[in-house]
Structures are given as structure tokens and as C-alpha cells.
Amino acid sequence: MKKINFGAGPCILPQSVFELAAEAIIDYDQLGLSILEISHRSHAFVEVMEEARSLVLELMNLDASSYTALYLQGGASQQFAMVPYNFLSNTAAYVDTGVWSQKAISEAKKVGHVETIASSKENGYKSIPEKISIEHSYDYVHLTSNNTIYGTQFDAFPSFNETPMIADMSSDILSRPRNYAAFDLIYAGAQKNIGPAGTTLVVVKKDFLQHVNGLDRFKFLDYNAHSKADSMLNTPTVFSIYASLLNLRWIKEQGLDSIFSENQQKAALLYATLEKHNWISPFAERSSRSSMNVTFTIPDASHAALFDSYCKKYDIHGLKGHRLVGGYRASLYNALSLSNVKILTDVIDEVNTHV
Numbered sequence: 001m002k003k004i005n006f007g008a009g010p011c012i013l014p015q016s017v018f019e020l021a022a023e024a025i026i027d028y029d030q031l032g033l034s035i036l037e038i039s040h041r042s043h044a045f046v047e048v049m050e051e052a053r054s055l056v057l058e059l060m061n062l063d064a065s066s067y068t069a070l071y072l073q074g075g076a077s078q079q080f081a082m083v084p085y086n087f088l089s090n091t092a093a094y095v096d097t098g099v100w101s102q103k104a105i106s107e108a109k110k111v112g113h114v115e116t117i118a119s120s121k122e123n124g125y126k127s128i129p130e131k132i133s134i135e136h137s138y139d140y141v142h143l144t145s146n147n148t149i150y151g152t153q154f155d156a157f158p159s160f161n162e163t164p165m166i167a168d169m170s171s172d173i174l175s176r177p178r179n180y181a182a183f184d185l186i187y188a189g190a191q192k193n194i195g196p197a198g199t200t201l202v203v204v205k206k207d208f209l210q211h212v213n214g215l216d217r218f219k220f221l222d223y224n225a226h227s228k229a230d231s232m233l234n235t236p237t238v239f240s241i242y243a244s245l246l247n248l249r250w251i252k253e254q255g256l257d258s259i260f261s262e263n264q265q266k267a268a269l270l271y272a273t274l275e276k277h278n279w280i281s282p283f284a285e286r287s288s289r290s291s292m293n294v295t296f297t298i299p300d301a302s303h304a305a306l307f308d309s310y311c312k313k314y315d316i317h318g319l320k321g322h323r324l325v326g327g328y329r330a331s332l333y334n335a336l337s338l339s340n341v342k343i344l345t346d347v348i349d350e351v352n353t354h355v
Ligand SMILES: *Cc1c(COP(=O)(O)O)cnc(C)c1O
Pocket: 009, 074, 075, 076, 077, 078, 100, 144, 146, 147, 148, 168, 169, 170, 171, 188, 189, 190, 192
């Protein structure tokens, strides 16, 4: 029995992606070879890489003459270091909206001077700071678009005129059409909404690649080196990139607008149900709530026990809150359908009839 996976990442992907990926492990494109054994320099894989690079730009509505997409390794965590290592010359500005932002800030401080220009630390990261502005120019402003742990999300992004913007979009990239072109660099660990763990998407403006600092940097940590090598500086994560491509094709088939519309319905249904029963989030204020990661607590311990047993019964998986905050978290990534969410909300309603 296939479970309904509300896990935060690695996460659910469309069943068709799992099936096509499984086929490719046995025989890729009728080559008589597995995707796991073909050369990354083979024509077959170079085609995969090129389509994955161009399709992601297309889905983000970015012009391929201005932007380039790279599939790197090391997760979003390596980007925390790579971003400042390449682009921090004088001072960088960071918006602190939680643990992932903090990690990015801590890595940047090892490279140079960092200013936290806005933070929601004071209120336990329950909200996205309002009216973020800057007084002078910075090498870049960095923000985290969706805070996976607390369930908060930027609905609209601030803008800073000429100052380049960089975002960690690991947990909400391609969950909705966005003005991705407002950013000079966007990164995302693939395992939430793009594909399986293993590859990290970096989308960067070609002009911005000229802004690198004067460091004589390790080649593998150099965006320009990866870009010049067409994202094949070394052996890429062939399988992860192929499965990501399958998912990108699925997103294209669905259409990002229709995915967004379903994502909104999913979140609205779940939040309404939680509110109805007072199972609300202690981690996210209403105005900053995420449509991707919905955090909640169950005030009554006997309800919690009943809820856990119902989840088991209905094959609902992955609702445990992040270890730092506890409680529950339902992640509503693209491949999770509205009917899947309906099963969860029915269970929540059912548990609450046992008062
Ligand atoms: C999961 C997550 C990360 C960490 O990603 P890794 O690929 O595991 O390094 C970073 N930022 C956000 C917003 C995340 O959700």
C-alpha cells in the first residue's frame, strides 16, 4: 500500500516519476544500459542535462540568454558557503527568518562582513519581517523564501533597486509562478519539489557571474568554473538529475499555474480545518503562513494519541514536526494531491468528533 507522504524532504514526487525513474534504472531509453551505468559524457546524458537546464529556466519564466541553470552537489548547505565565497567582497546583507537563514549567515561570516538587516528571531521566527529595507548598498541581499521548519513563507519579496538578490528557495521553488527574475541567484536542494536528494539547483544571472570577488577560489566552489563546464565540471549526480528532469516535465505538463492553484486549495483546506478545531500553529502567524509546510500542534494529548493511530490506519506518513520545534508538520509539495490532503482533513475532523 502506497502511503500518503507529508514528509518535509526528501519528499513525495509524482508516482509517474517514480515509475519512469525505475524503468530507467533497468534500461535507459532502450540503450540496453541502466541510467546508473551510462557515461555522464554520453550523448544520452548530455541531452538529459541540457534539457534539465533549459526546462527549469522555462518553468521559472527566465530568459536563457540572461540566466544559466547549474545542477551542483552538496545541497543547499554547500550554497550557504559558496554564495559568500564567490560574491562577498565588502558587506553582504542577510534576512534572518529561521534556522536555515542562520546557517547561511554563519557560513557567510567566515568569508567576510555580514549585516542582518531584518530578523524575526525576537518572536521565535513566527513571521516574515515586514518592510525590509536597506540604507546603503551591499554585495547582495540574501533571504530564505520559505522556512520549512516553522512553516512561514514570503508571499511577496522586497526589492532593493540595484542591490543583487539571492534566495534559498529550497522548499518552495516551482510551487507557484513567482517573479524569479527579481533574483540574481536562486538555489535549492532538489529534494523538496524538484527531485530526489543528490543534486542542488543553482539558477544564476549571467551578468551576476561577473561580480565575483577577487578570491583565487577552489575550482569546485567556483560558479564560473561550473558554468563554463556546462554543469559538468566533474561527474554530476546523473540519476538525481534525470529524476529531477522527469519531475520538471511533469510540472510542465500540469502547468505551474494549475499547480499553484491546487497548492493554494490544499493549504486553504488544511488551515481551515486546523483552525476549526483550534489545532493551530505555535510557530507561524497567520499573515506569514506557508503554503508548502503547515505546522500545527494538538492541544489535547488524548486527541494527539488518537490522531497518531488514525494516521497509521490511513497510511498517512511523515507528519512529525522538525526536531527543533516539535509538534506536527504537513508538507504539501507539488506531487501531493488535494485528495490526499482531504484524507488528512477528514481524519482531523474525525478525531475531533471524539470529544
Ligand atoms: C532543507 C533545506 C535546506 C538544507 O538543504 P540541504 O540540501 O539538505 O543542504 C536549506 N534551506 C532550506 C530552506 C531547506 O528547507
